[in-house]
Amino acid sequence: xxxxxxxxxxxxxxxxxxxxxxxxxxxxxxxxxxxxxxxxxxxxxxxxxxxxxxxxxxxxxxxxxxxxxxxxxxxxxxxxxxxxxxxxxxxxxxxxxxxxxxxxxxxxxxxxxxxxxxxxxxxxxxxxxxxxxxxxxxxxxxxxxxxxxxxxxxxxxxxxxxxxxxxxxxxxxxxxxxxxxxxxxxxxxxxxxxxxxxxxxxxxxxxxxxxxxxxxxxxxxxxxxxxxxxxxxxxxxxxxxxxxxxxxxxxxxxxxxxxxxxxxxxxxxxxxxxxxxxxxxxxxxxxxxxxxxxxxxxxxxxxxxxxxxxxxxxxxxxxxxxxxxxxxxxxxxxxxxxxxxxxxxxxxxxxxxxxxxxxxxxxxxxxxxxxxxxxxxxxxxxxxxxxxxxxxxxxxxxxxxxxxxxxxxxxxxxxxxxxxxxxxxxxxxxxxxxxxxxxxxxxxxxxxxxxxxxxxxxxxxx
Amino acid sequence: xxxxxxxxxxxxxxxxxxxxxxxxxxxxxxxxxxxxxxxxxxxxxxxxxxxxxxxxxxxxxxxxxxxxxxxxxxxxxxxxxxxxxxxxxxxxxxxxxxxxxxxxxxxxxxxxxxxxxxxxxxxxxxxxxxxxxxxxxxxxxxxxxxxxxxxxxxxxxxxxxxxxxxxxxxxxxxxxxxxxxxxxxxxxxxxxxxxxxxxxxxxxxxxxxxxxxxxxxxxxxxxxxxxxxxxxxxxxxxxxxxxxxxxxxxxxxxxxxxxxxxxxxxxxxxxxxxxxxxxxxxxxxxxxxxxxxxxxxxxxxxxxxxxxxxxxxxxxxxxxxxxxxxxxxxxxxxxxxxxxxxxxxxxxxxxxxxxxxxxxxxxxxxxxxxxxxxxxxxxxxxxxxxxxxxxxxxxxxxxxxxxxxxxxxxxxxxxxxxxxxxxxxxxxxxxxxxxxxxxxxxxxxxxxxxxxxxxxxxxxxx
Numbered sequence: 001x002x003x004x005x006x007x008x009x010x011x012x013x014x015x016x017x018x019x020x021x022x023x024x025x026x027x028x029x030x031x032x033x034x035x036x037x038x039x040x041x042x043x044x045x046x047x048x049x050x051x052x053x054x055x056x057x058x059x060x061x062x063x064x065x066x067x068x069x070x071x072x073x074x075x076x077x078x079x080x081x082x083x084x085x086x087x088x089x090x091x092x093x094x095x096x097x098x099x100x101x102x103x104x105x106x107x108x109x110x111x112x113x114x115x116x117x118x119x120x121x122x123x124x125x126x127x128x129x130x131x132x133x134x135x136x137x138x139x140x141x142x143x144x145x146x147x148x149x150x151x152x153x154x155x156x157x158x159x160x161x162x163x164x165x166x167x168x169x170x171x172x173x174x175x176x177x178x179x180x181x182x183x184x185x186x187x188x189x190x191x192x193x194x195x196x197x198x199x200x201x202x203x204x205x206x207x208x209x210x211x212x213x214x215x216x217x218x219x220x221x222x223x224x225x226x227x228x229x230x231x232x233x234x235x236x237x238x239x240x241x242x243x244x245x246x247x248x249x250x251x252x253x254x255x256x257x258x259x260x261x262x263x264x265x266x267x268x269x270x271x272x273x274x275x276x277x278x279x280x281x282x283x284x285x286x287x288x289x290x291x292x293x294x295x296x297x298x299x300x301x302x303x304x305x306x307x308x309x310x311x312x313x314x315x316x317x318x319x320x321x322x323x324x325x326x327x328x329x330x331x332x333x334x335x336x337x338x339x340x341x342x343x344x345x346x347x348x349x350x351x352x353x354x355x356x357x358x359x360x361x362x363x364x365x366x367x368x369x370x371x372x373x374x375x376x377x378x379x380x381x382x383x384x385x386x387x388x389x390x391x392x393x394x395x396x397x398x399x400x401x402x403x404x405x406x407x408x409x410x411x412x413x414x415x416x417x418x419x420x421x422x423x424x425x426x427x428x429x430x431x432x433x434x435x436x437x438x439x440x441x442x443x444x445x446x447x448x449x450x451x452x453x454x455x456x457x458x459x460x461x462x
Numbered sequence: 463x464x465x466x467x468x469x470x471x472x473x474x475x476x477x478x479x480x481x482x483x484x485x486x487x488x489x490x491x492x493x494x495x496x497x498x499x500x501x502x503x504x505x506x507x508x509x510x511x512x513x514x515x516x517x518x519x520x521x522x523x524x525x526x527x528x529x530x531x532x533x534x535x536x537x538x539x540x541x542x543x544x545x546x547x548x549x550x551x552x553x554x555x556x557x558x559x560x561x562x563x564x565x566x567x568x569x570x571x572x573x574x575x576x577x578x579x580x581x582x583x584x585x586x587x588x589x590x591x592x593x594x595x596x597x598x599x600x601x602x603x604x605x606x607x608x609x610x611x612x613x614x615x616x617x618x619x620x621x622x623x624x625x626x627x628x629x630x631x632x633x634x635x636x637x638x639x640x641x642x643x644x645x646x647x648x649x650x651x652x653x654x655x656x657x658x659x660x661x662x663x664x665x666x667x668x669x670x671x672x673x674x675x676x677x678x679x680x681x682x683x684x685x686x687x688x689x690x691x692x693x694x695x696x697x698x699x700x701x702x703x704x705x706x707x708x709x710x711x712x713x714x715x716x717x718x719x720x721x722x723x724x725x726x727x728x729x730x731x732x733x734x735x736x737x738x739x740x741x742x743x744x745x746x747x748x749x750x751x752x753x754x755x756x757x758x759x760x761x762x763x764x765x766x767x768x769x770x771x772x773x774x775x776x777x778x779x780x781x782x783x784x785x786x787x788x789x790x791x792x793x794x795x796x797x798x799x800x801x802x803x804x805x806x807x808x809x810x811x812x813x814x815x816x817x818x819x820x821x822x823x824x825x826x827x828x829x830x831x832x833x834x835x836x837x838x839x840x841x842x843x844x845x846x847x848x849x850x851x852x853x854x855x856x857x858x859x860x861x862x863x864x865x866x867x868x869x870x871x872x873x874x875x876x877x878x879x880x881x882x883x884x885x886x887x888x889x890x891x892x893x894x895x896x897x898x899x900x901x902x903x904x905x906x907x908x909x910x911x912x913x914x915x916x917x918x919x920x921x922x923x924x
Contacts, residue, residue, distance in 0.1 A: 009517050043828060049477075369503035413577065
């Protein structure tokens with residue numbers, strides 16, 4: 001067989017793939033995340049990877065993303081029939097770069113088939129033509145939830161988000177994390193009070209959002225290039241640095257709210273934040289899992305109320321591991337209807353890649369198999385097959401080894417893949433309806449009747 | 463908010479999406495399929511949606527697929543900086559049209575990190591620029607398993623495939639199905655014996671593969687246009703129509719094998735088929751689930767040995783619901799190494815869409831929530847939140863209703879989404895640490911203590 005040695009078979013730059021042990025970790029995390037999402041009644045949807053370009057560009061290219069357009073390429077043998085054979089879809093199309101624009105389109109497409117408030121989760125891969133650098137991928141999986149309403153949307157939906165984040169990251173067991181909560185109305189209101197021009201407020205919010213990354217001096221400098229006066233920017237810095245326990249910060253905010261003149265927006269933000277915090281507490285989120293951080297804004301301009309970020313304590317440089325917020329005008333785009341929503345997103349591909357690199361989580365074993373039934377005698381293969389099936393029926397994942405190799409090599413093969421148990425049956429064992437069960441972790445080997453084999457293994461697996 | 467009324471927000475032609483109740487069905491099926499795959503030790507991988515075009519085209523475009531190429535589109539605001547900002551990947555790239563070519567590339571990319579025999583499953587979406595007709599989609603999910611070996615690959619891996627197919631479709635509960643097994647060497651050997659020119663054999667095999675679709679007369683006619691003589695084509699037809707029980711067909715084949723002169727290929731095929739059948743039986747696959755069908759060939763030319771198709775009895779027009787086979791030269795392409803493999807594939811998106819249309823399976827409820835905690839008194843919301851959390855901790859999926867609506871409307875909202883239970887707590891119940899539990903299916907309403915609520919619901923759910 002000739003080697004196609006001119007072919008570069010590496011993945012295109014920026015398109016990652018996992019080894020089995022890493023993909024298994026991803027599935028393990030996806031199962032946990034899905035379980036928590038579903039426990040709060042979020043229902044799954046998946047939108048196609050491909051949308052009309054006009055849909056993808058409807059809200060502008062959020063965050064300057066480069067969209068990938070798609071175009072049919074005829075097989076070389078069919079180049080001649082280009083016009084005739086070309087697939088009928090001729091409208092410009094591209095790969096989705098997030099799950100929010102497609103959610104808006106999905107709701108528009110199925111408005112009368114959905115129930116509102118519509119709480120959906122979506123864990124698809126999305127595509128962004130970013131320069132491949134700094135752990136950024138061009139294809140990655142996001143785990144998003146959003147609740148969308150026609151009309152009012154209770155702030156208690158905002159309160160559920162920190163409860164969901166907490167459950168997920170406690171289950172994943174990645175160490176201490178802190179959910180930082182803010183409300184953009186508080187920032188907008190404070191900026192108004194300080195005297196920042198209405199037209200500059202969004203830009204200024206984007207700047208203070210970088211406090212942690214670029215530091216106080218640079219934030220001040222950036223604010224001043226946006227025509228914020230030095231004394232104004234000092235007030236802003238002092239404000240966003242307010243800290244303390246949740247109750248202390250709420251007290252300070254309430255105090256400010258009652259003393260600021262004409263601070264409707266500010267007041268409304270503080271009230272909303274207090275309502276959300278009460279909900280978070282009623283949902284039983286431990287006090288050490290959340291705080292109020294007035295410097296959190298989420299760069300994206302579509303957020304209008306509650307915003308969240310989640311830091312992994314001791315690993316703050318990883319950035320936020322789960323973020324989101326409330327928006328008003330994002331999802332109704334295609335219908336011309338106000339549809340308030342609140343949602344969070346976990347950038348799973350990037351998160352896994354960074355957690356693995358930082359040694360915070362480990363990949364799983366290379367196979368889901370827990371047991372290898374080894375092959376020491378060809379004529380016993382019917383027994384190996386039967387024993388394997390019985391173990392499977394008991395819920396155990398089993399590889400039957402069909403290859404003729406020395407027993408030691410078979411143990412090695414199992415061990416290399418992280419298979420903990422080997423079941424060994426020679427003619428003597430077969431005659432006595434017994435098996436030897438070898439635990440490759442402990443090295444221990446015991447004799448078990450075939451009848452008790454599954455139970456024995458299941459006990460040892462826990 | 464202005465409606466973007468010039469935007470066509472429908473999905474691009476041929477790119478399907480599911481409603482929540484259908485997506486839930488897909489996830490339910492994926493969970494079953496994954497569970498069976500893993501019980502046989504298949505490990506998950508996922509390759510990127512995008513590969514280099516030279517990789518996708520390395521084996522020719524199997525089945526005349528039209529590949530979608532991808533190209534970055536700059537956001538309108540950045541058109542000016544086209545050269546500078548363009549993402550660095552400039553190699554021609556396209557969307558994968560199957561999971562086999564990417565598997566070959568994956569193995570080449572990670573050869574030394576993988577363990578052989580490499581048994582992997584993959585359930586990604588793939589893209590084909592086909593004309594959207596006849597239930598064909600341009601994006602669809604396939605559930606594939608393959609075992610790949612360096613060197614020999616035992617026929618017992620072939621025998622496992624029908625066991626896996628059986629377990630999946632018995633679990634899915636879609637009625638009676640029949641796995642039709644054949645070996646292409648038997649066909650090739652018989653064609654040689656009949657005197658068909660070596661160069662015509664693959665074309666002839668493709669023709670007889672259509673027997674069920676186009677009927678005997680047309681098969682004969684097609685064979686004759688391939689320069690097969692009428693008496694040869696009659697022999698072929700008579701041969702592929704051999705039927706009877708598995709043992710009867712094997713007897714006839716063995717009889718032929720010993721009587722045909724110079725029938726090495728034929729003999730080898732018959733021996734292999736008999737070995738596979740013995741394995742299938744040793745794995746406990748019920749006799750009514752499989753047969754030998756000598757007309758099954760799988761159109762794709764890369765199959766070299768065992769081939770499978772699966773028919774849903776009474777719904778044969780659906781086509782094969784799970785197919786596959788053994789191949790020799792498919793996966794080693796990029797390495798120039800022979801790597802025999804055997805695999806099967808379920809075209810899940812198409813299968814679900816057809817089974818739903820034929821009424822063979824039903825979509826699930828629109829939400830995973832099993833319980834709605836209704837909202838009848840704002841001041842009791844802390845209790846609603848607490849009760850919801852306790853139910854979730856017991857493994858129940860719960861929606862808490864935050865909106866103020868009449869109780870009847872809340873029941874309607876639950877019922878519409880297929881939520882079976884409503885938990886109703888007014889001030890009296892709250893004081894007595896009780897709840898009313900309404901079963902929307904039966905209409906029955908009972909009083910339960912909050913302490914027993916989760917257990918009560920779990921008992922009723924089963």
